[in-house]
Amino acid sequence: MTTIDALQAGDSARIEGYTAQGQGYRRKLLAMGLTPGVEFMVVRRAPLGDPIEIRVRGVHLSLRREEAAALKLAKEDL
Numbered sequence: 410m411t412t413i414d415a416l417q418a419g420d421s422a423r424i425e426g427y428t429a430q431g432q433g434y435r436r437k438l439l440a441m442g443l444t445p446g447v448e449f450m451v452v453r454r455a456p457l458g459d460p461i462e463i464r465v466r467g468v469h470l471s472l473r474r475e476e477a478a479a480l481k482l483a484k485e486d487l
Contacts, residue, residue, distance in 0.1 A: 410425065410481050410482065410483065411482045411483065411484050412478060412480075412482065413451075413461060413472075413474070413477035413478060413480060413482065414458075414474075414478070415484070416451045416482070416484065417451065418451050418452060418453045418454065419450070419451065420450070420451050420484065421448060421449065421450045421451075421484070421485040421486075422448070422449060422451075422482040422483060422484050422485055423446065423447070423448045423449075423482065423483045423485055424443055424444065424445050424446065424447050424448075424449070424480055424481070424482060425445060425481040425482060425483050426445050426480075426481045427479050427480065427481060428478070428479055428480070428481055430478075430479070431476075431478060431479020431480070432479075433479075434475075434476045434479040435479065437476070438476065438479060438480070441470055442465055442466050442468070443465060443470075443480065447465060447466065448465075448485060449463045449464060449465035450463065450464045450465075451463055452464050452469060458474060459473055459474040460472055460473050460474070461473075461474065461477050463477075
């Protein structure tokens with residue numbers, strides 16, 4: 410398991426689930442299409458690391474760091 414903080418621009422990951430601390434963001438992230446099993450790529454980070462832009466299902470999303478920290482991830486080597 411990895412976290413969004415370990416990913417750099419251009420890295421890809423697959424969502425494995427949600428952390429226990431991130432349950433408050435779970436519903437919002439699910440509504441945005443960030444469901445378990447989906448793959449995404451980190452497009453870029455703001456200069457201070459917040460927000461983080463990702464591309465998932467052909468759509469670009471911006472996530473705040475605390476929202477993204479709610480995701481349990483597996484890094485993909487594509």
